[in-house]
Amino acid sequence: MPNATLKQLSLQLAQKKISSTELTQFHLDRIARLNPGLNAFVTVDAARSLAQARAADAQIAAGKAQPLTGIPVAHKDIFCAKGWLTTCGSKILANFVSPYDAHVVERLNAAGAVILGRTNMDEFAMGSSSETCFWGPVRNPWDRTRVPGGSSGGSAAAVAARMAPAAIGTDTGGSIRQPSALSGICGLKPTYGVVSRYGMIAFASSLDQGGPMAKSAEDLALMLNVMAGFDARDSTSLERPVEDYTRLLDASPAGDRAQPLGGLRIGVPKEYFGAGLDSDVGAAVEAALAQFEKLGAKRVAISLPNSALSVPAYYVIAPAEASSNLSRFDGVRYGYRAPDYTDLADMYRKSRAQGFGAEVKRRILIGTYVLSHGYYDAYYLKAQKIRRLIAQDYVQAYGQCDLIMGPTSPSVAFGLGAKASDPVQMYLNDIYTVSANLAGLPAMSIPCGFGEGNMPVGLHLVGNYFAEANMLNAAHRYQLATDWHLRQPAGVE
Amino acid sequence: MDWETVIGIETHAQLSTVSKIFSGAATRFGAAPNVQACAVDIALPGVLPVLNRAAVEKAVRFGLAVNASINPRSVFARKNYFYPDLPKGYQISQYELPVVKGGSLLILVKDGEKTVRLTRAHLEEDAGKSLHEDFHGMSGIDLNRAGTPLLEIVTEPDMRSAEEAVAYAKALHALVRWIGICDGNMQEGSFRCDANVSVRPKGSAVLGTRCEIKNLNSFRFLEEAVNYEVRRQIELIADGGRVVQETRLYDPDKKETRSMRSKEDAHDYRYFPDPDLLPLAISAESIEQIRSELPELPQAKRERYMHEFELSAYDAGVLISSREVAEFYENLIRALGGGYKLAASWITGELFGALKRAGLEISQSQVSSVQLAELLQRIQNNAINGKQAKEVFDAMWNGEGDAEAIILARGLTQISDAGELEEVIDRVLAANSKSVEEYKAGKEKAFNALVGQAMKATRGKGNPAQINEILKKKLAS
Numbered sequence: 001m002p003n004a005t006l007k008q009l010s011l012q013l014a015q016k017k018i019s020s021t022e023l024t025q026f027h028l029d030r031i032a033r034l035n036p037g038l039n040a041f042v043t044v045d046a047a048r049s050l051a052q053a054r055a056a057d058a059q060i061a062a063g064k065a066q067p068l069t070g071i072p073v074a075h076k077d078i079f080c081a082k083g084w085l086t087t088c089g090s091k092i093l094a095n096f097v098s099p100y101d102a103h104v105v106e107r108l109n110a111a112g113a114v115i116l117g118r119t120n121m122d123e124f125a126m127g128s129s130s131e132t133c134f135w136g137p138v139r140n141p142w143d144r145t146r147v148p149g150g151s152s153g154g155s156a157a158a159v160a161a162r163m164a165p166a167a168i169g170t171d172t173g174g175s176i177r178q179p180s181a182l183s184g185i186c187g188l189k190p191t192y193g194v195v196s197r198y199g200m201i202a203f204a205s206s207l208d209q210g211g212p213m214a215k216s217a218e219d220l221a222l223m224l225n226v227m228a229g230f231d232a233r234d235s236t237s238l239e240r241p242v243e244d245y246t247r248l249l250d251a252s253p254a255g256d257r258a259q260p261l262g263g264l265r266i267g268v269p270k271e272y273f274g275a276g277l278d279s280d281v282g283a284a285v286e287a288a289l290a291q292f293e294k295l296g297a298k299r300v301a302i303s304l305p306n307s308a309l310s311v312p313a314y315y316v317i318a319p320a321e322a323s324s325n326l327s328r329f330d331g332v333r334y335g336y337r338a339p340d341y342t343d344l345a346d347m348y349r350k351s352r353a354q355g356f357g358a359e360v361k362r363r364i365l366i367g368t369y370v371l372s373h374g375y376y377d378a379y380y381l382k383a384q385k386i387r388r389l390i391a392q393d394y395v396q397a398y399g400q401c402d403l404i405m406g407p408t409s410p411s412v413a414f415g416l417g418a419k420a421s422d423p424v425q426m427y428l429n430d431i432y433t434v435s436a437n438l439a440g441l442p443a444m445s446i447p448c449g450f451g452e453g454n455m456p457v458g459l460h461l462v463g464n465y466f467a468e469a470n471m472l473n474a475a476h477r478y479q480l481a482t483d484w485h486l487r488q489p490a491g492v493e
Numbered sequence: 494m495d496w497e498t499v500i501g502i503e504t505h506a507q508l509s510t511v512s513k514i515f516s517g518a519a520t521r522f523g524a525a526p527n528v529q530a531c532a533v534d535i536a537l538p539g540v541l542p543v544l545n546r547a548a549v550e551k552a553v554r555f556g557l558a559v560n561a562s563i564n565p566r567s568v569f570a571r572k573n574y575f576y577p578d579l580p581k582g583y584q585i586s587q588y589e590l591p592v593v594k595g596g597s598l599l600i601l602v603k604d605g606e607k608t609v610r611l612t613r614a615h616l617e618e619d620a621g622k623s624l625h626e627d628f629h630g631m632s633g634i635d636l637n638r639a640g641t642p643l644l645e646i647v648t649e650p651d652m653r654s655a656e657e658a659v660a661y662a663k664a665l666h667a668l669v670r671w672i673g674i675c676d677g678n679m680q681e682g683s684f685r686c687d688a689n690v691s692v693r694p695k696g697s698a699v700l701g702t703r704c705e706i707k708n709l710n711s712f713r714f715l716e717e718a719v720n721y722e723v724r725r726q727i728e729l730i731a732d733g734g735r736v737v738q739e740t741r742l743y744d745p746d747k748k749e750t751r752s753m754r755s756k757e758d759a760h761d762y763r764y765f766p767d768p769d770l771l772p773l774a775i776s777a778e779s780i781e782q783i784r785s786e787l788p789e790l791p792q793a794k795r796e797r798y799m800h801e802f803e804l805s806a807y808d809a810g811v812l813i814s815s816r817e818v819a820e821f822y823e824n825l826i827r828a829l830g831g832g833y834k835l836a837a838s839w840i841t842g843e844l845f846g847a848l849k850r851a852g853l854e855i856s857q858s859q860v861s862s863v864q865l866a867e868l869l870q871r872i873q874n875n876a877i878n879g880k881q882a883k884e885v886f887d888a889m890w891n892g893e894g895d896a897e898a899i900i901l902a903r904g905l906t907q908i909s910d911a912g913e914l915e916e917v918i919d920r921v922l923a924a925n926s927k928s929v930e931e932y933k934a935g936k937e938k939a940f941n942a943l944v945g946q947a948m949k950a951t952r953g954k955g956n957p958a959q960i961n962e963i964l965k966k967k968l969a970s
Contacts, residue, residue, distance in 0.1 A: 080539045093538065100532055102539060199539040206768035234541050235770050321768055324571050327582020328536040332634070348575055371573075371763035380765060 001026060002162035003488065006071055006219040009165060013060055013070045020060065020070030024053035024114050027072050031117065031163045034492060037144060040157035042077055042135045043085045043118040052114040059112050067222055069112030074164035076155050077118040078125060079210070080199040081105045084115065088201045089123040089133040089151075092329045092336045092355030102199020103231040104168060104210050111226040116164050119154030123357045124326065125175050125203040127151050128429040131420055132359040139416070140183060141489040142455055146413040149179030149429075155213050156183035161492045166214040166223055170200055172207045173314050174408075174433025177445035180213055181408035181458020184447045186475070186485060187213040188220045191465050192440035193238035195224075196231030202325040204318035205236075207437040216485050217446060217475035221245040224468065240466075248473035259296030260477045266292055267302035267401030272432055278411040280451030285407045288448035288459045288478070292405070295477055300401045304393045309386045310435040315427055316370050316383035317438070322360075323367025329355065362423065391439040398464045403474055407432055408445040408458035432460055442468045446475045447484040456487075494731075495695035498723050499703075500652035500688055504665055506644045506675040507619065507683040508551045514618050514642035515542030515585060522681045530621070530636035536580035541769050544569075548642035551674035552592045552616050553775060553783045555644060558672050558790055559611055561596025563780050567615075569770045572762045577634050578621035586645075588764040591615035592773060598648075598668065599792055600660040601810055609661050610649040616773075617643050638682075644674070650689065650700065655719035659712050662686055666712075671791055671816045679710050686715055690722045691736070701726070702736040706743050706750055718743035722750050794819055802826075802833035811841050817855045821862050828866030835869055843883060847890050859890045868896040878957055881905045909956040911963070914947075917955065918963050921946045932968060940964070 001023075004012070012018045028046050035041050049072065056070035080086050080098035082105075087093045101109065108115075122132040130138035130153025138153040140146040141161035148157040152169030156179035159167050169176040171189035180187030188211045195210040202208060212223030225246065230239040256262055268289065273282060293299055331337035331351030338350030356364070370379035397404060409429055419426045436443035441462055448459035463471040479485050513520055516533035533540045556563045570588035593614035600607050621639035623632050646665065652658045666684055669675035677684050686709045691701035706722060709715040721743075726736050740759075741750040766772075789797075791813040798809035812822045818840070825836045844865070848855060868885055871877045877885065877900060888899045900906065908914060922929055925946055932939035947960045 080537075086538065088538065096538065098538070100537070197539075198541050201538040202541075202769075204768075233543060235543050236768075320765060324573050324583050324763070324765070327573060327575065328538070328580060330575060330577075330582060332577045333535055333580060334537070344577065368763065371765050373761045373763075376763075376765070 002030065003215070003486065004165070005216055006068070006165055006214065006222050009071055010067050010069075010222075014065055016060070020053040020056040020072075020114060021050060023070060024049050024072045024116065027116055027164060030161075034141075034161050034163055038139045038141055038157050038161055038163075039136050040119055040138050040148075040154040040161065040163060041074070041117045042087065042089075042120045042133075042154065045084070045117070048083070049114055049116055052109075056112045056114060066111050068108070068226055070114065071165055072114040072116035073108060073223075074116045074119050074155055074158040074167035075105065076121055076152050076167070076169045078121060078170050078201045079105050079168065080201070081115060081118075084118060086118070086201070087134070088125070089121040089135065090329075090356065090360070091134045092352070094134060094336060096335050098199075100199065103196035103233065104227050105199060107226050107229065108168070113226070119152070119158050119167060121154055122151035122175075123360050124201070124322070125151040125170055125172055125208075126322070126359050126363055128174070128178055128426055129414075129416075129419065130154060130157075130179065131416065132357055134357060137416055140413045140455075141492055142184060143413065143453060146415050146453075146455065147182065149182030149409070149413060151175040151179070152187070152213065153179045153183070156180055156185055156187070159183070159185045159213055159215060160489060162488060166212060166219055168210060168223070168227065169213050170203075170208055170210050171437065172203045172209075172318060173430045173437050176211050176213060177433050177443060177458065177460060178409050178429060180445040181447075181460070182413040182456065184456030184484075184487065184489070185213060185215060186217055186220055186444065186446045187211065188224060188444040188468070188472070189436065189442065190224065190228060190468055191238075191442045192437075193236050194228045194442070194466075194468070196229070196234040196237045198231050198233040198237075202321075204321040205325060206321060207314075207318055209437070216479055217444075217472045218246065218249055218479075220444070221249060221469075221472045221476075224472075243469065245469050245472055248469050249476045256296065261292060261474060262296030264292075264297040264403065264474060265300050265401040266297045267300050267397050267404040269302050269304045269307065269397070269404060269406060271304055271307045272406035276410050276428065276431065277407060278451065281407050281409070281411060281457050284449030284451055284457035285405075285459055289405060291478060291482060292474070295481060297474070302397045302400055302404070304390075304397060304435070306386065306389045306393050307435055310390055310438060311427055311431055313383040313386040313390070314430065314434040314438060315366070316379050317387065319363040319367030320371050320380050321367070323364045323371065326356075326360070326364060331355070359423075387438045390435050394435075394439050394441060394462075394464075402464070403467070403471060404462040406460050408460040409433075412451040412453065412455035412457060436462050441465060442471060444471060444475060446479065447487070448482075449484055456484075496692045496723075496727050497695045497697070498653055498655075498719075499650045499691045499693065499700060500654075500658045500719060501650035501703075502648050502652070502658060502661060502689070503687040504646045504662070505619075505685045505687075506646060506669050508548050508642040508644055508674055509676050510545055510547045510551065510642055512545055512547075513640035514545050514548045514616065516640050518640065520641050522678075524637055526624075526633065526635040527637060530639060534580065534636050534640045536582075542585060542767075544770060544773065545642065548616060549592065549773065549775065550783060551642075552614065552644050553780060554672050554674055554787060555614055555646070555669065556593035556596060557780070557784050557787055558668060559596035559598055561593045561611060561614070563775055564590055564592055564594055565775055565777070566590065567592040567773045567775075569616075569767045569773065570764045571767045572764055574760045574762060576620065576623075577632065578623045578636070578639065580621065580636060580639055584618060584620065585767055585770070586617035587615035590772075592775070598661065598664055600657065600664045602657055602660050607657065607660075609651045612647040612649055614644050614646045617645055619643050650691075655716045655723070658688060658719050659716045662712055662715055667791065667815055672787065682710060685710050688715060688719055688722075690719055690726070692723055692726045692730070702738050704736065704738065704750070705740045707740055707753065709743060714743055714745050717745070717748055718750055721748060725750065788816065791819070798833075798837075802837070804833060804837050808837045808841055811845075812837060815855070821855055821858070824862035825866055825869075828863055829869055829873070832869055832873060835872065839865065839869060843886050847886075859892065860886065864889055864895060871896060871900065875907055875909045875956055876900070877905055877907045878953075878955070880953055881907065906954060907956050908951050908954045909959055911959065914951075914955060914959055914963055917950045918947055918960065918967060921950055922967060929968065940968075
């Protein structure tokens with residue numbers, strides 16, 4: 001059962017071979033057993049989850065089941081969920097119980113999915129290793145001395161260790177895709193505006209996007225069907241016709257059955273295979289590209305000339321927005337307030353100094369600096385110009401190809417603490433992922449092999465705007481022909 | 494040395510929308526603390542702003558009313574600073590690209606008319622309120638006002654005296670109420686002015702260093718604060734000192750301004766475009782739609798009253814002092830079927846006098862335009878004279894009924910019968926031979942005495958115009 005896909009679980013629930021209550025209890029038991037060593041979940045509330053599971057069972061019994069009814073899903077601790085502790089990995093929100101549901105949470109609840117618990121994350125989603133969590137670091141189920149990636153490391157580890165059939169995460173510069181790659185699972189960041197940000201605690205508003213994390217592309221599609229959709233409460237939410245993201249997956253491909261991806265042009269940016277990429281990762285990605293060619297895809301050499309500027313631009317724009325977004329955490333209305341202070345300014349200073357961790361403070365400082373009078377043009381405005389250039393690079397590229405592929409991360413998961421003291425090294429983990437956020441494009445990571453230390457390697461796919469269905473189909477066809485996504489870490493059986 | 498005062502004004506006008514500018518919470522004044530603050534207003538984690546188009550519509554209406562240009566694309570920006578009544582730690586405002594650009598407002602001052610140029614008007618949200626009393630050393634925060642839509646209207650430094658500043662504030666106040674975008678309630682803070690004041694030697698082209706006096710919520714405070722500040726700055730410079738650029742507060746009890754913060758303490762607000770809100774796009778069609786719904790504006794009305802109705806500039810100016818007054822006037826002349834000047838003089842005279850004595854607004858008038866029309870009709874057709882009409886008006890004001898009933902009850906009919914009047918006048922002339930002689934000797938005043946006697950003899954009921962006419966005729970013969 002831990003390896004069953006959402007589709008299989010859904011069928012078993014519908015055929016009443018298993019109840020949601022049993023399925024939920026099964027995963028709660030796994031969490032009880034495995035989480036102490038992994039720290040993937042920060043809040044588990046069995047009674048609350050089981051109540052939802054019983055309600056789902058009633059829905060199923062009444063013949064009102066939808067595809068996700070009764071399926072337990074782990075929620076990153078960044079999504080506000082009514083009645084649940086919603087801490088965003090921070091001491092400053094360590095006592096915050098949300099009085100309302102995020103749009104994504106509402107939709108999952110309405111679909112009958114069960115909230116299995118809240119997953120650990122880098123504080124305010126700022127990190128690439130899930131080490132900046134107030135609740136302690138998350139460990140990689142493949143090797144507990146290593147990080148699972150971040151910031152959605154708890155969700156990635158929960159799925160990788162089969163503590164949850166699926167999870168939700170958020171991605172500002174790679175926070176779904178990079179931990180998916182480092183933990184050997186699948187993760188998708190949709191086109192900006194496809195998933196509502198309402199109730200998702202903001203890190204960098206123009207870059208943040210929620211998305212699914214699961215074992216297969218097909219599972220991601222099922223999840224995205226529920227998560228996507230217009231929401232009037234988010235001004236950046238896009239009003240478009242409802243899409244079935246699974247629609248291409250079951251269709252029998254036209255033409256050669258052995259070549260289901262015939263005609264697909266895969267762009268491979270030369271900039272992604274140069275210095276900085278570990279050879280083991282490069283080799284696994286090369287093998288995956290060869291596999292795609294076997295499936296009928298054509299490989300096209302492309303260039304994204306401004307990609308070297310993506311990390312610098314990202315580390316101006318994201319902190320700038322964050323410095324402002326995080327101002328509401330001031331100890332006045334909710335969250336942490338320092339116990340002793342002399343006056344208002346002192347209360348602010350101490351509450352924020354004690355409530356935020358080092359990485360969050362670093363980014364608030366960077367963001368404050370780049371928005372300051374006299375520096376705005378040189379940093380923020382210039383970064384916005386670079387952002388437009390990067391988006392234009394993609395427009396050019398999609399004249400030549402349908403999907404872009406490369407490595408998700410330059411290396412496999414690194415050891416806990418290995419990059420903790422060197423922020424620039426840490427930031428370079430995002431080198432292949434941030435440009436999709438800057439351009440607002442959909443992107444995903446799927447397992448494509450193993451590298452150093454037998455650690456998983458992720459293949460990065462970037463699609464054109466709203467190409468989620470095509471991208472999921474390409475990944476799905478690859479997964480029908482390979483079994484990397486079915487591998488699971490040792491010691492979690 | 495002769496000094497020149499230079500004043501620019503920033504006004505925060507609360508837009509009278511039902512809900513807030515970025516949330517669905519109500520904007521009603523006076524509710525219990527924090528009951529009108531929703532998740533967005535208190536800035537819970539994860540909430541997002543959604544623009545209320547009704548606020549935009551009102552901003553556009555203002556722009557059109559002052560002949561400004563409406564930016565087809567404007568941008569909301571975040572103004573970042575920490576304060577407990579600012580829940581997000583930033584205020585959503587407009588910075589580089591405001592919704593309204595330019596425009597001007599005509600003001601009336603004692604030397605005549607003057608045009609005050611507007612720099613811009615932009616949309617923003619109001620903050621909440623900090624309450625420092627009744628909390629025993631702590632502060633209370635009321636976020637009911639947080640997120641209330643404001644239009645900040647900024648002038649060029651075009652005013653040269655406190656009088657002009659007040660005239661501008663009054664004209665603006667009347668206009669925003671006229672076009673229905675702001676209730677103008679200054680006690681409740683719906684209309685607040687900041688005055689930027691500087692002085693310079695007369696003839697100088699360079700502006701002096703300015704001080705900004707914040708949150709003046711009455712015309713009187715504006716006048717007093719500017720006058721105080723001008724004196725302070727002139728004295729400072731005359732004593733060899735230098736004006737420091739700073740923000741000052743006016744203390745109405747002590748009638749003085751005092752320093753609040755200097756430029757050195759000024760915040761770096763780190764404005765940047767709000768990534769939660771798309772740029773505000775306003776189509777040419779929607780602008781035209783709003784233009785077509787605009788009422789006739791005060792200046793246009795004033796011109797029309799002067800040209801079409803031949804009213805004096807003064808009367809026309811008074812009649813457009815508010816939309817309610819203009820409406821009363823127009824209803825009155827419609828009911829009268831003319832009588833433009835008569836109607837104007839009755840509104841500016843008797844009606845305003847009665848309102849002022851009773852401390853009422855025209856909307857609370859005890860005599861309606863229809864009732865007043867009935868009265869004025871009787872003056873027009875000589876049924877009663879002006880003096881009687883005033884008596885009837887007072888009785889109507891006191892609720893004694895309509896003009897007809899009062900005239901009947903009091904027997905207030907005018908004697909317009911020429912024969913009857915001639916008889917009375919003959920008697921008056923016979924009894925006042927001295928006045929007749931004086932008049933014939935060239936003393937014009939004697940004529941008035943004779944008119945008075947004739948009126949007295951009719952017990953005030955004689956038609957004064959007719960009496961005049963008959964007297965002149967008889968005295969000339």
